[in-house]
Structures are given as structure tokens and as C-alpha cells.
Amino acid sequence: xxxxxxxxxxxxxxxxxxxxxxxxxxxxxxxxxxxxxxxxxxxxxxxxxxxxxxxxxxxxxxxxxxxxxxxxxxxxxxxxxxxxxxxxxxxxxxxxxxxxxxxxxxxxxxxxxxxxxxxxxxxxxxxxxxxxxxxxxxxxxxxxxxxxxxxxxxxxxxxxxxxxxxxxxxxxxxxxxxxxxxxxxxxxxxxxxxxxxxxxxxxxxxxxxxxxxxxxxxxxxxxxxxxxxxxxxxxxxxxxxxxxxxxxxxxxxxxxxxxxxxxxxxxxxxxxxxxxxxxxxxxxxxxxxxxxxxxxxxxxxxxxxxxxxxxxxxxxxxxxxxxxxxxxxxxxxxxxxxxxxxxxxxxxxxxxxxxxxxxxxxxxxxxxxxxxxxxxxxxxxxxxxxxxx
Amino acid sequence: xxxxxxxxxxxxxxxxxxxxxxxxxxxxxxxxxxxxxxxxxxxxxxxxxxxxxxxxxxxxxxxxxxxxxxxxxxxxxxxxxxxxxxxxxxxxxxxxxxxxxxxxxxxxxxxxxxxxxxxxxxxxxxxxxxxxxxxxxxxxxxxxxxxxxxxxxxxxxxxxxxxxxxxxxxxxxxxxx
Numbered sequence: 001x002x003x004x005x006x007x008x009x010x011x012x013x014x015x016x017x018x019x020x021x022x023x024x025x026x027x028x029x030x031x032x033x034x035x036x037x038x039x040x041x042x043x044x045x046x047x048x049x050x051x052x053x054x055x056x057x058x059x060x061x062x063x064x065x066x067x068x069x070x071x072x073x074x075x076x077x078x079x080x081x082x083x084x085x086x087x088x089x090x091x092x093x094x095x096x097x098x099x100x101x102x103x104x105x106x107x108x109x110x111x112x113x114x115x116x117x118x119x120x121x122x123x124x125x126x127x128x129x130x131x132x133x134x135x136x137x138x139x140x141x142x143x144x145x146x147x148x149x150x151x152x153x154x155x156x157x158x159x160x161x162x163x164x165x166x167x168x169x170x171x172x173x174x175x176x177x178x179x180x181x182x183x184x185x186x187x188x189x190x191x192x193x194x195x196x197x198x199x200x201x202x203x204x205x206x207x208x209x210x211x212x213x214x215x216x217x218x219x220x221x222x223x224x225x226x227x228x229x230x231x232x233x234x235x236x237x238x239x240x241x242x243x244x245x246x247x248x249x250x251x252x253x254x255x256x257x258x259x260x261x262x263x264x265x266x267x268x269x270x271x272x273x274x275x276x277x278x279x280x281x282x283x284x285x286x287x288x289x290x291x292x293x294x295x296x297x298x299x300x301x302x303x304x305x306x307x308x309x310x311x312x313x314x315x316x317x318x319x320x321x322x323x324x325x326x327x328x329x330x331x332x333x334x335x336x337x338x339x340x341x342x343x344x345x346x347x348x349x350x351x352x353x354x355x356x357x358x359x360x361x362x363x364x365x366x367x368x369x370x371x372x373x374x375x376x377x378x379x380x381x382x383x384x385x386x387x388x389x
Numbered sequence: 390x391x392x393x394x395x396x397x398x399x400x401x402x403x404x405x406x407x408x409x410x411x412x413x414x415x416x417x418x419x420x421x422x423x424x425x426x427x428x429x430x431x432x433x434x435x436x437x438x439x440x441x442x443x444x445x446x447x448x449x450x451x452x453x454x455x456x457x458x459x460x461x462x463x464x465x466x467x468x469x470x471x472x473x474x475x476x477x478x479x480x481x482x483x484x485x486x487x488x489x490x491x492x493x494x495x496x497x498x499x500x501x502x503x504x505x506x507x508x509x510x511x512x513x514x515x516x517x518x519x520x521x522x523x524x525x526x527x528x529x530x531x532x533x534x535x536x537x538x539x540x541x542x543x544x545x546x547x548x549x550x551x552x553x554x555x556x557x558x559x560x561x562x563x564x565x566x
Contacts, residue, residue: 013399019412020400028398058417118416122493131425132435133457134517136555138491143502143517146485151504154483154536178397199486199499199527212399243463247504247515248455251483 001099005224005231006353006385007217008037009346014181014334017115018211022057023069025213026111029339030071033107033215038227044217045103047072049079050090050110050338055124057116070109082381083128084285084374085239086110087214087341091370091383092237094218104223111213112336121209128376142206144377146198148251149288153200155252156303158291160200164191165309166287167205167331173316174328176358179343181334182208191287205287205331212336214343232352235367236270236384238263246376257296257373260380264369265298268384273298277384278365279351280314280322281344283372284329290314293371294324296380316361323361326351341372345383352387430458433472439552441544443477445510446470454511477542477557479505482515486530498525505540505560521559539563 010032012018012025020028026049034040049070051062059065063079070077080086080093087110094108114121125141152158165188174183186204194204224231240259242249261273270276282293291305299322300308308314313321327333327347330340348368350356367386373379406412427435430446434457437444445454448462448469455462455469462469484503490496501523504515521543523533540560550556 011397013397013401015399015401017402018399019402019406025399032398058419120493122491126491130457131423132427132431133554136553137502137517137519138500139502139517140487140489140491140493142489143485143487146487147483147502147504150485150536151483179399195488196486196527197489198502199488199531201485245455245457245459245463247457247482247517251504 002101003221004095004098004218004234005221006234006349007039007219007224007227007231008033009349010036010215011179011343011346012213014179014210014212014336016181016209016211018113022062022066022111022113025113025211026066026069026109029213029215030069030107030109033217037217039217041071043105044071044075044107045105046076046097047107047109048090048093048097049077050081050086050342051079052081052083052086052112052337053124055117055127056112056114056121066111071107076103082375082379084283084337085341085372085379085381086338086374087343088345088370088372088383089239089381090338090342091216091234091345092239092381094216095234095237098218098220105217105219108216108218108342109213110215110338110342112339113211114209114336115211142198142201144246145286146201148377149286150200151251152288152292156306158303158306160192161188162306162310163288163291164188164205166284166290167191169315170284170325170329170331173326173359174332177328177333179212179333180328181210183328183332201286207285207330207335210334210336210340212334212339214339214346216342216346216349230388232349232385232387234383235386236264236268238267238382240380241375242378244376244378246378253302254292254296254373254380256378257293257371257380258298260382261297261371264382264384268386270384274322277322277367277369278363279326279348279361279368280324281327281329281347281368281370282324283341283344284325284331285335287331289373290325290329293373297369297371297382316359319363323363326356326359326361344372345370348385352385430460434458435552438554438556439550441547441550443475443507443542445473445475445507447473452511454509456507456510456514456516475507475509478563479507479540479560481520481534481536481538481540482506483536484520484534486527499527499530501530501534503560518554518557519559520561522561534562
């Protein structure tokens with residue numbers, strides 16, 4: 001397999017409602033990434049696009065709709081979708097296009113325009129539930145997450161106040177991210193005492209509805225060497241899905257995330273992830289999910305990620321721990337679904353290449369990981385990047 | 390470049406921009422109607438509910454009794470073997486107290502969705518349903534139900550059942566409140 005280097009990245013601002021259409025958002029992110037890579041579209045051999053349900057945009061076959069903005073006219077092109085897991089999954093997808101030897105370069109674009117559904121994308125989300133055994137009960141999207149969160153809390157005796165600290169940390173980290181939508185300084189009390197949506201989930205433990213796009217340029221080793229300089233490389237990718245019968249699962253532990261992580265660790269030659277992963281962007285659409293995922297990623301023992309949080313192990317300025325969501329994550333930067341996941345992968349690229357500016361972590365980092373999750377709470381997607389060694 | 394570009398593009402709109410016409414938008418209301426076929430497994434399951442029976446499927450290869458039922462075992466990847474009638478009782482695997490309606494609007498009295506592990510499934514398997522007779526405030530619900538609480542189904546009267554998951558009105562703590 002060919003080694004795959006990251007040559008550049010681009011983001012739009014993340015906002016509740018963007019003036020720009022999905023195509024325009026794609027174009028802004030794609031051109032920013034090409035500029036960062038010092039390339040033009042002529043250097044791009046293929047394009048892959050990630051975007052969540054067509055129902056958000058109200059456009060059938062959204063991949064085709066967004067094609068021109070993503071720079072894919074007249075090129076090999078495909079759209080991929082695994083729900084919330086899509087954004088991070090775009091790195092494995094881009095990776096296999098290049099690692100296979102089929103293409104020298106790949107432009108990876110992720111877009112979401114969630115504001116189009118009125119008054120709220122909730123109605124589109126409800127169609128994930130089974131039409132016979134679930135929808136007639138009057139479902140909403142938050143049910144499934146609050147049920148999982150409650151089971152996780154009960155299994156390990158985790159207080160709500162501890163979980164709220166994830167939102168405090170990520171919203172604070174996001175203050176230094178130029179794309180951020182819902183950054184700020186909050187107290188644990190403010191998070192816990194914000195409006196109860198679906199107990200135990202309160203409003204400030206949920207990521208917002210967002211419009212935005214992100215893009216990444218990948219290239220094979222020969223192409224990257226010719227460009228010169230030191231590069232960040234994609235060292236491992238993994239993905240895995242659990243059963244769609246979600247009420248039959250162990251809700252306290254995301255086994256599918258562990259399976260995806262093990263695939264990526266094996267590819268990257270990592271045997272002790274707690275020592276060999278130096279910065280992480282675990283998926284945080286809800287506050288508890290960051291902790292749930294850090295355990296699935298084997299970066300903490302089952303039920304122990306909350307304790308590490310209280311110790312400051314996941315803080316951005318830690319010297320001995322593993323900074324988690326230094327970007328500010330979905331809870332702080334925002335959640336344009338596919339673009340949010342790719343933003344997290346891009347943060348690892350920024351951190352490893354020393355481009356993270358005010359968000360740069362203090363400990364040294366040669367390897368980092370991003371992870372996302374989605375579909376019917378059943379997909380784990382993982383990518384690992386490393387610096388030139 | 391030494392750091393990421395901090396002048397990101399993208400223009401934030403406010404509701405006011407749309408109301409006053411500073412930004413233009415259009416609306417589209419799709420009139421799409423779906424009719425889903427219940428299928429073999431769920432068709433039988435719904436017929437069972439209409440008759441006041443809760444049905445699971447058993448796989449003789451791995452021994453699992455699964456609910457919601459399917460006609461295949463996704464682990465053994467073979468056609469599973471027989472229908473098993475289960476008691477309409479179980480334990481609360483997890484629950485939530487929801488103040489949000491299905492359209493994301495706010496509700497005053499909460500719904501209490503729960504995953505209920507049905508007695509007799511092997512290993513323990515849950516279905517999604519709602520709890521009832523547990524109070525109508527957050528505090529009351531948290532007082533009346535816990536993860537692990539044994540619950541029983543409260544059925545619609547037989548003549549009102551229609552072969553739907555809502556033929557069970559809700560589950561309530563065993564023996565009533």
C-alpha cells in the first residue's frame with residue numbers, strides 16, 4: 001500500500017444559519033484546503049464527499065447536488081455517508097483512494113447545511129427509528145442518547161456534574177477556534193442547570209444545529225516528497241458497525257468503537273495507545289459521548305474516563321495526559337455533522353504540524369487520533385495521523 | 390503557512406435577515422407519503438400484540454431468544470427456528486424523562502421512554518417503550534422508577550387493539566403504583 005500524506009486543510013465558519021448554499025460552503029472549504037496545500041484543482045486526481053441525510057438539505061442525491069462546489073466536475077467522485085460517523089470516515093475513504101495506488105491525490109470534502117429543515121432538523125432525524133416498533137411511540141432523536149447516557153452513568157456511578165465538565169472544557173477550548181459557534185466560559189452549575197431536554201441531557205450538554213464545511217487534501221508519498229517539506233501522514237484507519245437492533249446492545253460500552261480503534265491501532269503499529277497516542281479528538285455531540293468514546297478507544301479503562309477528566313488528564317494544557325478535543329469539539333465549535341467530524345480530523349493535522357495557533361497543545365505530540373460515531377448509535381470511525389519520523 | 394487561516398469564510402444569517410428580506414429564501418413542503426410493509430417477523434409480532442401476546446424468536450444454534458423478532462439470526466447467520474411467547478414483564482434497562490415532543494417543541498408533562506429488558510429473553514434483550522403511572526414531574530419520575538425496576542405491560546382493551554406497538558399503552562412498575 002502507498003503511504004498517504006496530508007498536504008492541506010480548509011474550513012468555513014460554523015454558524016447556525018449560513019447565507020451560503022451547500023455548494024458555496026463546499027467551494028469555500030475546498031479552495032481553502034487547496035490554498036493551504038499550495039495546489040490547484042488540476043493537481044487533484046479524485047474527489048470524495050461526505051454529507052449526512054439528504055433530508056436536511058431537502059435535496060435528493062445530495063452528493064450530485066454538491067459536486068461542482070466540491071471540485072469534482074469531470075473527476076472520479078463518490079459520496080459516502082455513515083451518519084454522524086461520516087466526517088472522520090472521510091479520511092479512511094480518501095486514504096483508500098490513494099493508498100490503493102489508483103490516484104496520486106484526493107480532495108476530501110465534508111458539508112452540512114442543517115438549517116434548511118424547518119423549524120428544526122428533528123423531523124428528519126426521527127426517520128432513523130423503526131416505523132413499526134419505535135416511531136408510533138412518539139420518538140424524538142434525543143431519546144436514544146439520553147437512554148444511553150443514563151445507562152452509562154448508572155453502570156459506573158458517574159455524577160451528572162462530572163459529565164458537565166466535558167461541556168465546560170470543550171466550550172472553553174473552542175474560544176480559540178476561528179470557526180466556533182457556541183464557545184464560551186461556562187460553569188458546571190450552568191451546564192447542569194440549563195433546561196432539561198430529556199433527562200439526564202440538558203440543553204448545554206447537546207451540540208448545536210450548524211451549517212459549515214471542511215476539506216482536506218491527501219497525496220501519495222511520491223507526490224508529497226516532490227512538494228517537499230515535512231508532512232503529517234495517515235498511519236491508521238478503522239471502522240466498524242454494531243447491530244441495528246440498538247435496544248439489544250450493551251448501552252454502557254461502545255464495543256464498535258473499540259473494534260474500529262483496534263483496526264486502526266493495528267495498521268499504525270500501535271500496541272499501547274495510552275502511550276503512543278498524544279492527542280485525541282473523540283466525538284462529542286453530547287457531553288457524555290466524549291467519555292464513552294475515550295473508553296471505547298482504550299485510552300481509559302471502562303468507567304474511568306470521568307475520573308481522568310476530574311484529574312485534568314484530558315485538558316488541552318496537560319503535560320502528562322492526553323489532550324482531548326483541543327479544538328473545542330462539537331460542543332464548542334459546532335456540529336455541521338459530516339463537516340464537524342472532518343474538523344476534528346483536521347485538528348489532529350493542525351496539532352501535529354504545529355499549526356494550531358492558540359490551541360496548540362503544550363505536550364509534544366507525534367501521533368494523534370480522531371474518532372466519530374453515528375448511524376443508529378452503531379458506527380465507530382477512527383483515523384490516526386503521525387508526524388514524519 | 391505557519392498557522393491555520395484565522396480569517397475563515399462563511400456568512401452568518403439571523404432570523405431578522407430573512408424576515409426583513411435582506412437575505413432571500415424560499416420554502417418547499419414535500420408531500421411524500423410512505424406505506425411500509427411490516428414484513429414477516431414484525432407482521433407476526435404485531436398480530437401477536439393484537440392478540441395480547443408478546444412474541445420473540447428463538448435460534449436453536451446459539452439459543453438466543455430475540456425481541457424485536459427477526460426471521461434470521463444475525464450472529465449464526467441462519468434462519469432461526471421458532472416463535473416463543475414471552476411474558477409482558479421485564480426490567481428497566483434505562484429510561485429518560487423527555488420534555489421534548491417529536492417535533493422538537495417543548496412539552497409540560499414529560500414522556501418517559503425506556504429500554505425494557507423483557508423477561509425470558511436469552512441473553513437479556515430490550516425493546517423501546519414508554520413508562521406510565523410514574524408521575525408527571527421530573528422529581529416524581531425519578532422517585533418512582535429506577536434503572537432495574539421490574540415493570541409490567543398495561544394493554545389496551547382487546548377490542549381497541551389494532552396490531553401496533555401502541556397496543557401496549559405503557560409499562561408500569563410491577564403491581565401498580
